[in-house]
Amino acid sequence: MRHILAVLVENNPGVLTRVAGLFSRRGYNIDSLTVGRTESARISRMTIVVSGDDQVLEQVTKQLHKLVDVIKINDITSDQYVDRELVLIKVGADPAVRAEIMQIVDIFRARIVDIGRKTLMIECTGDEGKINAVIQSLMPFGIKELVRTGKVAMQRGHKFTSINEIREDD
Amino acid sequence: MKLSGAEIIIKSLQAEGVEAIFGYPGGQVLPIYDALYGSSLTHYLVRHEQGAAHAADGYARATGKPGVCLATSGPGATNLVTGIATAYMDSVPLVALTGQVPCDMLGKDSFQEADITGITLPITKHNFLVKDVNDLARTIKEAFHIATTGRPGPVLIDIPKDICVKQTTFKYPDKVNLKGYKPTMKGNKGQISNAVKLIGAAKRPVIYAGGGVVVSNASEELFRLAELTVSPVTTTLMGIGAFPETHPLSVGMLGMHGTKSANFAVSECDLLIAVGARFDDRVTGKLDEFASEARIIHIDVDPAEIGKNVRVDVPIVGDVKMVLTELNGKLEQQQSSEWQERVARWKDKYPLCYKENGVLKPQCIIEEIYNITKGEATIVTEVGQNQMWAAQYYKYTKPRTFISSGGLGTMGYGLPAAIGAKVGRPDSVVIDIAGDGSIQMNIQEMATAVHYNIPVIIAILNNSYLGMVRQWQEIFYERRYSYTDITGPDFVKLAEAYGALGMRVTEHKDVRPALQKAIEANRPVIIDFVIEREENVFPMVPPGGAIHKMLGG
Numbered sequence: 265m266r267h268i269l270a271v272l273v274e275n276n277p278g279v280l281t282r283v284a285g286l287f288s289r290r291g292y293n294i295d296s297l298t299v300g301r302t303e304s305a306r307i308s309r310m311t312i313v314v315s316g317d318d319q320v321l322e323q324v325t326k327q328l329h330k331l332v333d334v335i336k337i338n339d340i341t342s343d344q345y346v347d348r349e350l351v352l353i354k355v356g357a358d359p360a361v362r363a364e365i366m367q368i369v370d371i372f373r374a375r376i377v378d379i380g381r382k383t384l385m386i387e388c389t390g391d392e393g394k395i396n397a398v399i400q401s402l403m404p405f406g407i408k409e410l411v412r413t414g415k416v417a418m419q420r421g422h423k424f425t426s427i428n429e430i431r432e433d434d
Numbered sequence: 435m436k437l438s439g440a441e442i443i444i445k446s447l448q449a450e451g452v453e454a455i456f457g458y459p460g461g462q463v464l465p466i467y468d469a470l471y472g473s474s475l476t477h478y479l480v481r482h483e484q485g486a487a488h489a490a491d492g493y494a495r496a497t498g499k500p501g502v503c504l505a506t507s508g509p510g511a512t513n514l515v516t517g518i519a520t521a522y523m524d525s526v527p528l529v530a531l532t533g534q535v536p537c538d539m540l541g542k543d544s545f546q547e548a549d550i551t552g553i554t555l556p557i558t559k560h561n562f563l564v565k566d567v568n569d570l571a572r573t574i575k576e577a578f579h580i581a582t583t584g585r586p587g588p589v590l591i592d593i594p595k596d597i598c599v600k601q602t603t604f605k606y607p608d609k610v611n612l613k614g615y616k617p618t619m620k621g622n623k624g625q626i627s628n629a630v631k632l633i634g635a636a637k638r639p640v641i642y643a644g645g646g647v648v649v650s651n652a653s654e655e656l657f658r659l660a661e662l663t664v665s666p667v668t669t670t671l672m673g674i675g676a677f678p679e680t681h682p683l684s685v686g687m688l689g690m691h692g693t694k695s696a697n698f699a700v701s702e703c704d705l706l707i708a709v710g711a712r713f714d715d716r717v718t719g720k721l722d723e724f725a726s727e728a729r730i731i732h733i734d735v736d737p738a739e740i741g742k743n744v745r746v747d748v749p750i751v752g753d754v755k756m757v758l759t760e761l762n763g764k765l766e767q768q769q770s771s772e773w774q775e776r777v778a779r780w781k782d783k784y785p786l787c788y789k790e791n792g793v794l795k796p797q798c799i800i801e802e803i804y805n806i807t808k809g810e811a812t813i814v815t816e817v818g819q820n821q822m823w824a825a826q827y828y829k830y831t832k833p834r835t836f837i838s839s840g841g842l843g844t845m846g847y848g849l850p851a852a853i854g855a856k857v858g859r860p861d862s863v864v865i866d867i868a869g870d871g872s873i874q875m876n877i878q879e880m881a882t883a884v885h886y887n888i889p890v891i892i893a894i895l896n897n898s899y900l901g902m903v904r905q906w907q908e909i910f911y912e913r914r915y916s917y918t919d920i921t922g923p924d925f926v927k928l929a930e931a932y933g934a935l936g937m938r939v940t941e942h943k944d945v946r947p948a949l950q951k952a953i954e955a956n957r958p959v960i961i962d963f964v965i966e967r968e969e970n971v972f973p974m975v976p977p978g979g980a981i982h983k984m985l986g987g
């Protein structure tokens with residue numbers, strides 16, 4: 265089963281290596297890992313998607329906790345959450361097919377962010393399913409280049425993954 | 435007043451109560467060595483940085499205080515690696531300081547640059563690269579805190595040369611503030627009550643005690659637990675000394691070279707109380723058959739150890755000493771029954787044994803060492819058969835008197851660790867029980883022992899073999915002794931060349947007088963015991979086998 269972990273870490277040099285090294289060393293499978301700063305410059309947040317049964321997940325979480333730079337870990341899989349990915353796709357677009365591509369872009373509420381002589385660059389955000397669907401739909405036009413961010417996720421409502429514990433009850 | 439980074443390092447170490455440092459100089463640590471010169475810290479110049487790491491480790495294991503080692507950048511730092519990994523596997527509090535090229539030269543393949551924080555990432559509890567002199571004192575404070583609390587372990591601080599030269603005002607912090615590091619010390623009350631219930635209901639309890647008991651200084655609490663629950667007690671290699679082996683409830687070590695009574699007791703118990711142990715494969719053998727009839731209570735400070743290898747009925751995360759104190763307070767005195775008698779009968783029926791045949795036997799040397807030191811010595815070991823015989827045939831009664839590389843099994847550990855142990859506990863007789871192979875891996879430390887007159891006794895059980903490997907070749911590879919027939923120097927002459935005392939013993943009757951002379955010599959001694967070449971360590975559980983199915987013994 266796939267789990268989504270929201271992980272707060274000290275923004276120290278090497279923290280990504282520590283986390284990534286732990287996963288490879290202990291043989292855990294990362295499906296995706298994203299990282300970026302939070303509202304506090306000292307603290308970064310990772311969203312890690314990892315597959316494994318409950319026992320593996322228990323070990324992953326416990327081993328992550330042992331890293332001194334890891335402040336907090338939340339397995340949000342069983343909570344209500346919003347998850348998003350962003351993808352940039354450069355797709356082959358002769359004038360003849362541009363209209364068709366633009367229709368697809370509309371349907372997915374994606375955006376065209378750059379136009380080349382024979383290409384369009386498309387930006388799309390959404391959950392994993394939507395991103396996969398957009399890619400599928402554009403495939404026939406010839407995808408020249410593609411980059412996706414990996415998942416970021418956040419619990420809905422009054423649950424938080426935050427260092428300010430107080431916020432959890434407000 | 436402003437101090438240089440190097441002076442701050444010395445002042446910080448003093449603030450931590452450090453007395454001894456084991457190290458080796460080089461270009462990038464020149465400022466630190468300059469600050470050491472004339473300071474109150476005692477520095478021991480080893481002959482190889484690996485020796486520094488093991489000596490600091492031996493010091494830590496013998497005293498319970500953190501060990502400190504120091505090396506220069508590049509090759510100095512990489513030479514520490516085996517020692518750091520050894521300490522990591524056995525949860526030894528160690529602080530390793532390494533010099534590094536100046537900050538503006540980092541990442542440029544500069545002379546003697548090695549990414550030691552990268553290299554030691556998987557073998558340290560944590561490590562630091564200090565890039566601002568203002569962070570130095572805080573970093574050292576944090577390093578000692580992390581190394582010594584929770585589940586202890588090695589912490590490395592990499593310090594670029596310019597950081598040692600830059601100046602700042604010095605104030606040693608009195609607190610650490612690490613958001614992501616707060617070890618759980620107190621056991622969960624509910625789980626402790628559950629443990630009390632299980633213990634009350636158990637008919638055939640066994641205590642399985644590991645190195646965590648020693649680390650947490652919880653021998654007395656363990657003793658109380660054993661007496662309250664009338665449980666037979668077995669220890670791991672790392673747990674040796676946590677419970678007196680002279681006690682009627684002691685069944686000695688379990689696992690691959692454990693006693694039959696220990697392995698039988700674990701296999702048939704209905705309650706296993708695991709205390710500061712981690713269900714290592716050398717202990718459990720085949721996992722499905724390990725304590726297969728038992729409910730399991732697991733007490734450990736490291737939550738990640740619980741449920742890692744076996745399913746546990748009652749997990750208690752916390753400091754062993756605190757948890758046992760709490761637990762003992764809630765327990766009622768249990769009564770001895772048929773079970774305790776059965777275990778006692780196994781003990782009688784299956785003592786450790788070996789055959790005398792006129793040739794000098796390693797087991798009898800260990801027994802003589804026990805007799806002459808009355809069990810009061812600090813025994814350090816190398817790795818191999820020598821290590822197992824040392825574990826089996828000496829009766830340990832006190833924690834920190836058996837010092838051995840368990841988790842990593844590092845040949846060459848013994849001599850430098852013995853030096854560290856003797857520095858830490860100068861009043862104790864310190865004996866390194868060595869193999870002729872292992873001793874050659876860090877033999878250069880003889881010079882250190884002689885130079886500082888650190889009177890360690892090295893008892894080489896000389897079989898002219900890499901004996902433990904040969905034993906496996908004999909049993910599992912049809913006696914095809916591929917490259918395990920090893921020669922060594924004349925160890926007596928070697929001792930003399932280093933300025934130590936050398937003796938050779940080939941007969942049983944000379945064992946005791948030689949040991950007596952070595953203890954009285956009060957200087958470094960090597961005794962070359964020429965033993966039966968093909969003696970084996972028994973009993974033995976074949977790797978991956980169930981622990982109650984033992985060969986030999």
Ligand SMILES: Cc1ncc(C[n+]2csc(CCOP(=O)(O)OP(=O)(O)O)c2C)c(N)n1
Pocket residue numbers: 816817818819820821843844845846868869870871872873895897899900901902903
């Ligand atoms: C650094 C290192 N290299 C290799 C090994 C594998 N090994 C384990 S025991 C052993 C033989 C040790 O020989 P010796 O020191 O003579 O001890 P004996 O078993 O003969 O008592 C070897 C090679 C090891 N444990 N450590």
Ligand SMILES: [Mg+2]
Pocket residue numbers: 869870871895896897898899900901
């Ligand atoms: Mg040998």
